[in-house]
Amino acid sequence: MSEKPLGTDFRVPEASRRYYFLNASPGETFDSIANLVKYVLQVPAVFVALFDGERTWLPSRVDPRLTAMLAGEKTLPRATGANPAFNPPTAARIGGGANADGALGLVYCFGAPLTMPDGFNVGTLYALDEKSRTFSAEQVSVVEDVAKLIVKQLELSLVATTDNLTGALLRRVFFHRVASEMERARRYQSALSFLSFDLDHFKEINDRHGHPIGDLVLKRVAEVVQRGIRSVDLFARVGGEEFILALPETDRDAVLHVASRLGEEISGVVVHHRDTRLRVTASFGATSFSPEDKTILDILRRVDFALYQAKADGRNCARFCDSTTSATPFYLRSEDLCGPVVPCSPVDPAPRKPD
Numbered sequence: 001m002s003e004k005p006l007g008t009d010f011r012v013p014e015a016s017r018r019y020y021f022l023n024a025s026p027g028e029t030f031d032s033i034a035n036l037v038k039y040v041l042q043v044p045a046v047f048v049a050l051f052d053g054e055r056t057w058l059p060s061r062v063d064p065r066l067t068a069m070l071a072g073e074k075t076l077p078r079a080t081g082a083n084p085a086f087n088p089p090t091a092a093r094i095g096g097g098a099n100a101d102g103a104l105g106l107v108y109c110f111g112a113p114l115t116m117p118d119g120f121n122v123g124t125l126y127a128l129d130e131k132s133r134t135f136s137a138e139q140v141s142v143v144e145d146v147a148k149l150i151v152k153q154l155e156l157s158l159v160a161t162t163d164n165l166t167g168a169l170l171r172r173v174f175f176h177r178v179a180s181e182m183e184r185a186r187r188y189q190s191a192l193s194f195l196s197f198d199l200d201h202f203k204e205i206n207d208r209h210g211h212p213i214g215d216l217v218l219k220r221v222a223e224v225v226q227r228g229i230r231s232v233d234l235f236a237r238v239g240g241e242e243f244i245l246a247l248p249e250t251d252r253d254a255v256l257h258v259a260s261r262l263g264e265e266i267s268g269v270v271v272h273h274r275d276t277r278l279r280v281t282a283s284f285g286a287t288s289f290s291p292e293d294k295t296i297l298d299i300l301r302r303v304d305f306a307l308y309q310a311k312a313d314g315r316n317c318a319r320f321c322d323s324t325t326s327a328t329p330f331y332l333r334s335e336d337l338c339g340p341v342v343p344c345s346p347v348d349p350a351p352r353k354p355d
Contacts, residue, residue: 030060043129050123112147163237166222174236192289193255196303197282198242200315220269259284259318283310284318
Protein backbone atom coordinates (compact mmCIF):
# COMPACT_ATOMS: atom_id res chain seq x y z
CA MET A 1 0.00 0.00 0.00
CA SER A 2 1.32 3.43 -0.90
CA GLU A 3 0.63 6.55 1.03
CA LYS A 4 0.85 10.15 -0.12
CA PRO A 5 0.80 13.28 2.00
CA LEU A 6 -2.46 15.16 2.08
CA GLY A 7 -2.35 18.03 -0.38
CA THR A 8 -0.13 16.34 -2.97
CA ASP A 9 -1.08 15.18 -6.44
CA PHE A 10 -2.32 11.60 -6.56
CA ARG A 11 -2.29 10.92 -10.27
CA VAL A 12 -2.72 13.34 -13.17
CA PRO A 13 -3.59 16.79 -11.73
CA GLU A 14 -5.29 17.91 -14.96
CA ALA A 15 -7.79 15.04 -14.78
CA SER A 16 -9.21 16.21 -11.48
CA ARG A 17 -10.20 19.54 -13.03
CA ARG A 18 -13.00 17.76 -14.84
CA TYR A 19 -14.65 17.05 -11.51
CA TYR A 20 -15.75 20.40 -10.15
CA PHE A 21 -18.31 18.69 -7.93
CA LEU A 22 -15.50 17.62 -5.58
CA ASN A 23 -15.94 20.59 -3.27
CA ALA A 24 -19.62 19.88 -2.75
CA SER A 25 -21.23 20.61 0.60
CA PRO A 26 -22.18 17.74 2.92
CA GLY A 27 -25.33 16.08 1.62
CA GLU A 28 -27.96 13.67 2.79
CA THR A 29 -27.08 11.12 0.12
CA PHE A 30 -23.55 10.65 1.41
CA ASP A 31 -24.83 10.60 4.99
CA SER A 32 -27.18 7.72 4.16
CA ILE A 33 -24.38 5.83 2.41
CA ALA A 34 -22.08 6.26 5.41
CA ASN A 35 -24.76 4.99 7.79
CA LEU A 36 -25.38 1.94 5.58
CA VAL A 37 -21.70 0.99 5.55
CA LYS A 38 -21.43 1.48 9.31
CA TYR A 39 -24.27 -1.00 9.75
CA VAL A 40 -22.81 -3.56 7.33
CA LEU A 41 -19.30 -3.47 8.79
CA GLN A 42 -20.30 -2.76 12.39
CA VAL A 43 -17.70 -0.03 12.77
CA PRO A 44 -17.99 3.27 14.67
CA ALA A 45 -17.06 5.62 11.82
CA VAL A 46 -17.46 5.74 8.02
CA PHE A 47 -16.85 8.67 5.68
CA VAL A 48 -16.29 9.54 2.04
CA ALA A 49 -13.18 11.54 1.12
CA LEU A 50 -12.76 13.17 -2.28
CA PHE A 51 -9.36 14.26 -3.57
CA ASP A 52 -8.36 16.65 -6.33
CA GLY A 53 -4.62 16.70 -5.78
CA GLU A 54 -4.55 19.84 -3.67
CA ARG A 55 -7.56 19.53 -1.42
CA THR A 56 -9.53 16.87 0.42
CA TRP A 57 -13.28 17.17 0.95
CA LEU A 58 -15.57 15.17 3.21
CA PRO A 59 -19.01 15.30 1.53
CA SER A 60 -20.56 13.11 4.24
CA ARG A 61 -21.13 14.59 7.67
CA VAL A 62 -18.71 13.27 10.26
CA ASP A 63 -18.13 13.66 13.98
CA PRO A 64 -16.21 16.95 14.52
CA ARG A 65 -13.74 15.02 16.66
CA LEU A 66 -13.03 12.73 13.72
CA THR A 67 -12.50 15.75 11.47
CA ALA A 68 -10.00 17.13 13.99
CA MET A 69 -8.17 13.82 14.12
CA LEU A 70 -7.95 13.58 10.33
CA ALA A 71 -6.74 17.17 10.11
CA GLY A 72 -3.77 16.18 12.23
CA GLU A 73 -2.78 13.30 9.97
CA LYS A 74 0.27 13.73 7.75
CA THR A 75 -0.81 10.94 5.42
CA LEU A 76 -4.02 9.23 4.48
CA PRO A 77 -3.98 5.93 2.56
CA ARG A 78 -5.88 5.99 -0.69
CA ALA A 79 -7.48 2.94 -2.23
CA THR A 80 -6.59 2.34 -5.87
CA GLY A 81 -7.54 -0.11 -8.57
CA ALA A 82 -4.34 -2.04 -7.92
CA ASN A 83 -4.87 -1.84 -4.17
CA PRO A 84 -8.67 -1.88 -3.94
CA ALA A 85 -9.17 -2.28 -0.24
CA PHE A 86 -5.93 -1.79 1.70
CA ASN A 87 -5.38 -5.54 1.93
CA PRO A 88 -8.54 -5.88 4.05
CA PRO A 89 -7.49 -8.78 6.29
CA THR A 90 -4.95 -6.51 7.97
CA ALA A 91 -6.43 -3.08 7.21
CA ALA A 92 -4.20 -0.03 7.52
CA ARG A 93 -2.93 2.05 10.37
CA ILE A 94 -3.75 5.76 9.95
CA GLY A 95 -2.87 7.37 13.26
CA GLY A 96 -1.31 7.08 16.66
CA GLY A 97 -4.48 6.50 18.64
CA ALA A 98 -6.98 8.77 20.31
CA ASN A 99 -7.00 12.49 19.78
CA ALA A 100 -6.01 14.99 22.45
CA ASP A 101 -9.04 14.43 24.68
CA GLY A 102 -8.83 10.65 24.32
CA ALA A 103 -12.41 10.41 23.08
CA LEU A 104 -11.54 8.82 19.73
CA GLY A 105 -9.22 5.88 19.28
CA LEU A 106 -9.94 5.16 15.62
CA VAL A 107 -6.60 4.07 14.27
CA TYR A 108 -7.32 1.45 11.59
CA CYS A 109 -9.22 1.83 8.36
CA PHE A 110 -10.62 -0.18 5.49
CA GLY A 111 -11.24 1.52 2.17
CA ALA A 112 -12.73 1.09 -1.27
CA PRO A 113 -11.73 3.26 -4.24
CA LEU A 114 -14.04 5.70 -6.00
CA THR A 115 -13.03 5.30 -9.64
CA MET A 116 -14.70 7.30 -12.39
CA PRO A 117 -15.43 5.75 -15.83
CA ASP A 118 -12.22 7.27 -17.23
CA GLY A 119 -10.19 5.37 -14.62
CA PHE A 120 -9.37 8.39 -12.46
CA ASN A 121 -9.59 7.77 -8.71
CA VAL A 122 -11.39 10.75 -7.20
CA GLY A 123 -11.58 9.49 -3.64
CA THR A 124 -12.00 6.67 -1.16
CA LEU A 125 -14.82 5.29 0.97
CA TYR A 126 -13.33 4.80 4.46
CA ALA A 127 -14.43 2.69 7.41
CA LEU A 128 -12.57 3.27 10.69
CA ASP A 129 -12.30 1.12 13.79
CA GLU A 130 -10.54 1.10 17.14
CA LYS A 131 -8.58 -2.07 16.38
CA SER A 132 -7.30 -4.17 13.52
CA ARG A 133 -10.17 -5.95 11.80
CA THR A 134 -10.75 -8.82 9.42
CA PHE A 135 -13.75 -8.30 7.16
CA SER A 136 -15.59 -11.12 5.44
CA ALA A 137 -15.68 -11.49 1.66
CA GLU A 138 -19.39 -10.59 1.76
CA GLN A 139 -18.68 -7.37 3.67
CA VAL A 140 -15.93 -6.40 1.27
CA SER A 141 -18.23 -7.07 -1.70
CA VAL A 142 -21.01 -4.91 -0.23
CA VAL A 143 -18.64 -2.02 0.41
CA GLU A 144 -17.23 -2.20 -3.12
CA ASP A 145 -20.78 -2.16 -4.52
CA VAL A 146 -21.56 0.87 -2.37
CA ALA A 147 -18.45 2.56 -3.75
CA LYS A 148 -19.82 2.04 -7.25
CA LEU A 149 -23.09 3.67 -6.18
CA ILE A 150 -21.13 6.67 -4.91
CA VAL A 151 -19.43 6.96 -8.29
CA LYS A 152 -22.85 6.96 -9.97
CA GLN A 153 -23.91 9.78 -7.65
CA LEU A 154 -20.77 11.72 -8.53
CA GLU A 155 -21.45 11.23 -12.25
CA LEU A 156 -24.92 12.71 -11.76
CA SER A 157 -23.36 15.61 -9.89
CA LEU A 158 -20.99 16.18 -12.79
CA VAL A 159 -23.87 16.37 -15.26
CA ALA A 160 -25.78 18.73 -12.98
CA THR A 161 -22.90 21.14 -12.36
CA THR A 162 -20.93 21.44 -15.60
CA ASP A 163 -21.52 22.69 -19.12
CA ASN A 164 -21.81 19.73 -21.46
CA LEU A 165 -19.81 21.34 -24.28
CA THR A 166 -16.87 22.90 -22.44
CA GLY A 167 -16.76 21.08 -19.09
CA ALA A 168 -16.78 24.45 -17.31
CA LEU A 169 -19.04 25.06 -14.34
CA LEU A 170 -22.58 26.25 -14.95
CA ARG A 171 -23.31 29.84 -14.05
CA ARG A 172 -25.55 29.04 -11.07
CA VAL A 173 -23.05 26.54 -9.67
CA PHE A 174 -20.22 29.05 -10.02
CA PHE A 175 -22.20 31.67 -8.11
CA HIS A 176 -22.87 29.20 -5.32
CA ARG A 177 -19.22 28.18 -5.03
CA VAL A 178 -17.98 31.76 -5.23
CA ALA A 179 -20.09 32.77 -2.23
CA SER A 180 -18.00 30.38 -0.11
CA GLU A 181 -14.74 31.68 -1.58
CA MET A 182 -15.77 35.27 -0.87
CA GLU A 183 -16.63 34.41 2.73
CA ARG A 184 -13.28 32.65 3.12
CA ALA A 185 -11.39 35.64 1.70
CA ARG A 186 -13.28 37.99 4.02
CA ARG A 187 -12.69 35.85 7.10
CA TYR A 188 -8.99 35.21 6.54
CA GLN A 189 -8.23 38.47 4.71
CA SER A 190 -6.81 36.50 1.81
CA ALA A 191 -6.52 37.51 -1.81
CA LEU A 192 -9.23 36.50 -4.27
CA SER A 193 -9.44 37.72 -7.86
CA PHE A 194 -11.80 37.26 -10.78
CA LEU A 195 -11.07 37.14 -14.49
CA SER A 196 -13.79 37.35 -17.13
CA PHE A 197 -13.12 36.92 -20.84
CA ASP A 198 -14.90 36.33 -24.09
CA LEU A 199 -13.71 35.52 -27.57
CA ASP A 200 -13.22 38.38 -29.99
CA HIS A 201 -15.47 38.46 -33.07
CA PHE A 202 -16.82 35.03 -32.19
CA LYS A 203 -20.21 35.75 -33.77
CA GLU A 204 -18.50 36.08 -37.16
CA ILE A 205 -17.05 32.59 -36.80
CA ASN A 206 -20.53 31.19 -36.17
CA ASP A 207 -22.04 33.19 -39.03
CA ARG A 208 -19.33 32.30 -41.56
CA HIS A 209 -18.50 28.70 -40.64
CA GLY A 210 -21.52 27.50 -38.68
CA HIS A 211 -22.28 26.74 -35.06
CA PRO A 212 -20.63 23.29 -35.02
CA ILE A 213 -17.30 24.93 -35.82
CA GLY A 214 -17.98 27.64 -33.26
CA ASP A 215 -18.68 24.95 -30.68
CA LEU A 216 -15.38 23.27 -31.53
CA VAL A 217 -13.56 26.57 -31.00
CA LEU A 218 -15.23 27.00 -27.59
CA LYS A 219 -14.30 23.47 -26.61
CA ARG A 220 -10.66 23.93 -27.62
CA VAL A 221 -10.40 27.24 -25.77
CA ALA A 222 -11.94 25.74 -22.62
CA GLU A 223 -9.43 22.88 -22.75
CA VAL A 224 -6.55 25.34 -22.97
CA VAL A 225 -7.87 27.34 -20.01
CA GLN A 226 -8.46 24.25 -17.87
CA ARG A 227 -4.90 23.08 -18.51
CA GLY A 228 -3.59 26.49 -17.52
CA ILE A 229 -5.29 26.91 -14.14
CA ARG A 230 -5.04 25.23 -10.76
CA SER A 231 -7.52 22.67 -9.54
CA VAL A 232 -8.55 25.08 -6.76
CA ASP A 233 -9.59 27.71 -9.31
CA LEU A 234 -13.22 27.93 -10.41
CA PHE A 235 -13.89 28.14 -14.14
CA ALA A 236 -17.39 28.73 -15.50
CA ARG A 237 -19.19 29.44 -18.74
CA VAL A 238 -21.56 32.32 -18.13
CA GLY A 239 -22.70 33.06 -21.68
CA GLY A 240 -22.31 31.95 -25.27
CA GLU A 241 -18.62 32.77 -25.63
CA GLU A 242 -18.11 34.39 -22.22
CA PHE A 243 -16.29 32.72 -19.34
CA ILE A 244 -15.22 33.68 -15.85
CA LEU A 245 -12.64 32.44 -13.36
CA ALA A 246 -12.40 32.82 -9.59
CA LEU A 247 -8.78 32.61 -8.46
CA PRO A 248 -8.17 32.12 -4.71
CA GLU A 249 -4.93 33.45 -3.21
CA THR A 250 -4.45 35.64 -6.29
CA ASP A 251 -3.87 39.41 -6.10
CA ARG A 252 -4.04 42.12 -8.75
CA ASP A 253 -0.60 41.53 -10.24
CA ALA A 254 -1.12 37.78 -10.29
CA VAL A 255 -4.52 37.91 -11.99
CA LEU A 256 -3.13 40.18 -14.70
CA HIS A 257 -0.29 37.72 -15.19
CA VAL A 258 -2.88 34.95 -15.58
CA ALA A 259 -4.74 37.08 -18.15
CA SER A 260 -1.54 37.64 -20.10
CA ARG A 261 -0.61 33.97 -20.09
CA LEU A 262 -4.10 32.72 -20.98
CA GLY A 263 -4.36 35.34 -23.72
CA GLU A 264 -1.23 34.02 -25.35
CA GLU A 265 -2.36 30.41 -25.02
CA ILE A 266 -5.82 31.13 -26.43
CA SER A 267 -4.29 32.92 -29.41
CA GLY A 268 -2.43 29.70 -30.13
CA VAL A 269 -5.61 27.65 -30.50
CA VAL A 270 -6.01 26.52 -34.11
CA VAL A 271 -9.16 24.92 -35.54
CA HIS A 272 -8.96 23.57 -39.07
CA HIS A 273 -12.07 23.94 -41.22
CA ARG A 274 -11.86 23.06 -44.89
CA ASP A 275 -8.93 25.10 -46.21
CA THR A 276 -9.01 27.62 -43.38
CA ARG A 277 -7.04 27.66 -40.13
CA LEU A 278 -9.25 29.45 -37.63
CA ARG A 279 -7.59 31.31 -34.78
CA VAL A 280 -9.12 33.48 -32.09
CA THR A 281 -8.11 35.98 -29.46
CA ALA A 282 -9.81 36.99 -26.22
CA SER A 283 -10.51 40.17 -24.28
CA PHE A 284 -10.19 40.09 -20.50
CA GLY A 285 -11.72 41.98 -17.58
CA ALA A 286 -10.26 41.52 -14.10
CA THR A 287 -10.96 42.64 -10.56
CA SER A 288 -10.09 41.63 -7.00
CA PHE A 289 -12.35 40.92 -4.07
CA SER A 290 -12.93 43.71 -1.59
CA PRO A 291 -14.38 43.29 1.93
CA GLU A 292 -17.07 45.75 0.85
CA ASP A 293 -18.35 43.32 -1.77
CA LYS A 294 -21.63 41.88 -0.54
CA THR A 295 -22.47 39.44 -3.34
CA ILE A 296 -21.09 38.16 -6.61
CA LEU A 297 -23.09 40.91 -8.34
CA ASP A 298 -20.62 43.50 -6.99
CA ILE A 299 -17.82 41.52 -8.59
CA LEU A 300 -19.65 41.09 -11.89
CA ARG A 301 -20.25 44.83 -12.25
CA ARG A 302 -16.51 45.46 -12.13
CA VAL A 303 -15.35 42.62 -14.37
CA ASP A 304 -18.04 43.53 -16.91
CA PHE A 305 -16.86 47.14 -16.86
CA ALA A 306 -13.24 46.07 -17.27
CA LEU A 307 -14.15 43.68 -20.10
CA TYR A 308 -16.09 46.46 -21.84
CA GLN A 309 -13.03 48.68 -21.59
CA ALA A 310 -10.80 45.96 -23.05
CA LYS A 311 -13.10 45.68 -26.05
CA ALA A 312 -13.25 49.43 -26.44
CA ASP A 313 -9.44 49.55 -26.46
CA GLY A 314 -9.18 47.28 -29.48
CA ARG A 315 -9.75 43.79 -28.00
CA ASN A 316 -7.08 41.16 -27.37
CA CYS A 317 -6.08 42.94 -24.20
CA ALA A 318 -6.90 42.97 -20.48
CA ARG A 319 -8.26 45.70 -18.22
CA PHE A 320 -8.39 45.73 -14.43
CA CYS A 321 -11.12 47.45 -12.43
CA ASP A 322 -10.59 48.00 -8.71
CA SER A 323 -13.25 48.40 -6.04
CA THR A 324 -13.45 52.15 -6.63
CA THR A 325 -14.68 51.43 -10.18
CA SER A 326 -11.65 52.81 -11.94
CA ALA A 327 -10.12 50.75 -14.72
CA THR A 328 -6.37 50.53 -15.16
CA PRO A 329 -5.11 49.43 -18.58
CA PHE A 330 -2.93 46.36 -18.81
CA TYR A 331 -2.22 45.06 -22.27
CA LEU A 332 -1.29 41.51 -23.12
CA ARG A 333 2.45 41.29 -23.72
CA SER A 334 4.17 40.33 -26.99
CA GLU A 335 3.71 42.42 -30.09
CA ASP A 336 2.94 39.37 -32.24
CA LEU A 337 0.41 37.93 -29.80
CA CYS A 338 -2.35 37.82 -32.40
CA GLY A 339 -0.50 35.67 -34.91
CA PRO A 340 -2.42 34.91 -38.13
CA VAL A 341 -5.95 36.10 -37.57
CA VAL A 342 -9.16 34.35 -38.50
CA PRO A 343 -9.83 35.28 -42.12
CA CYS A 344 -13.50 35.94 -41.45
CA SER A 345 -12.92 38.05 -38.36
CA PRO A 346 -10.18 40.66 -38.64
CA VAL A 347 -8.71 41.47 -35.23
CA ASP A 348 -6.82 44.64 -34.52
CA PRO A 349 -3.39 43.97 -33.01
CA ALA A 350 -3.22 44.46 -29.27
CA PRO A 351 -2.07 48.02 -28.52
CA ARG A 352 1.23 48.16 -26.73
CA LYS A 353 1.52 49.37 -23.19
CA PRO A 354 3.05 52.85 -23.24
CA ASP A 355 6.76 52.94 -22.37
